[in-house]
């Protein structure tokens with residue numbers, strides 16, 4: 001189940017520790033995608049690269065943003081990757097190249113310095129960049145009047161010098177990140193061809209329409225000599241001709257089909273993978289589309305067919321669970337999610353959370369108690385998960401533990417950025433809890449929480 005969580009930008013900024021209140025006060029939000037399959041895939045792309053960059057112990061989080069454009073950027077220790085990038089990239093290698101480039105920025109401490117630089121020119125709308133619009137950097141890095149107008153308007157006046165110095169600064173960082181990326185790709189035995197493919201794609205898009213401004217280009221300026229530079233270095237590598245393994249390519253295609261089905265509809269699945277050819281990815285995308293928009297029974301038949309072909313693939317079992325839940329068979333769904341969790345080697349808690357949801361939906365008291373246990377364990381590992389809190393709250397409610405249900409509702413609202421509702425639920429939770437108990441103290445934290453202020 002691909003879930004799209006709309007989180008208030010103010011909550012993200014809080015989590016990221018950014019003091020950006022003025023820039024994000026207008027109720028902006030960020031659509032974050034949570035999905036066990038895609039998270040596991042991207043983690044498998046990133047881990048060797050982060051290790052090569054000496055970043056494997058720095059707790060770099062990868063966050064998927066529901067946005068159809070190609071974009072990737074770094075804020076603090078978090079690497080944001082648009083679902084559009086995964087859908088547009090035809091091979092794992094292209095995404096691995098993008099991650100290597102971003103790792104180059106993180107290892108070089110670029111983003112931090114860029115932020116200081118931005119602070120100096122008095123524009124801190126970095127959350128706009130975070131939203132995929134790239135407003136701040138766009139205003140700073142291009143001469144596009146329209147775009148600068150979208151930003152804070154600070155650049156409308158006499159800030160031309162600041163703008164130019166920032167652009168130069170950014171160009172240096174891009175070249176450094178490219179060089180680092182190629183080092184990491186060589187270290188991990190990956191070709192840098194994907195990087196070249198990505199940049200060439202942007203180059204041809206630019207020449208096709210001079211006015212189009214791509215968010216990725218805004219955060220990563222692409223002067224002509226940059227591509228030539230990368231290509232020259234990339235071709236020198238002995239891995240230039242190396243291809244992704246067929247198994248990884250298949251997982252990539254399946255993930256693209258899933259993203260297409262969830263975020264763009266069945267037409268796009270067919271456009272990407274062909275209607276007639278019936279590749280595994282095409283049939284997976286069709287099964288998901290049928291689950292989302294068509295007859296769940298027919299979706300179940302399609303999924304069982306996929307499972308006959310790949311009985312060990314965790315995410316076909318996950319889809320089976322999604323469909324069974326829709327068919328109002330929560331006990332069977334819980335079993336399917338359990339199988340998926342067992343088969344998945346990933347540490348994503350999303351499958352456990354799905355199982356907890358199904359157990360709670362069953363209404364059977366013993367199953368509900370088990371579901372609550374599963375969700376609480378999942379949340380201990382994956383705290384910022386508003387959906388899981390909603391199910392946990394339902395579970396506690398069904399068990400008659402109202403104080404805990406109110407606290408879970410408070411947490412869910414808190415991590416969605418609905419601080420006012422969070423405080424109301426936290427106050428209600430406290431009336432049912434012993435003063436000073438762990439739950440009471442957590443409720444107090446939420447009550448005392450102050451929204452990020454401009455630093």
Ligand SMILES: [Zn+2]
Nearest residue numbers: 174177219220
């Ligand atoms: Zn860059």
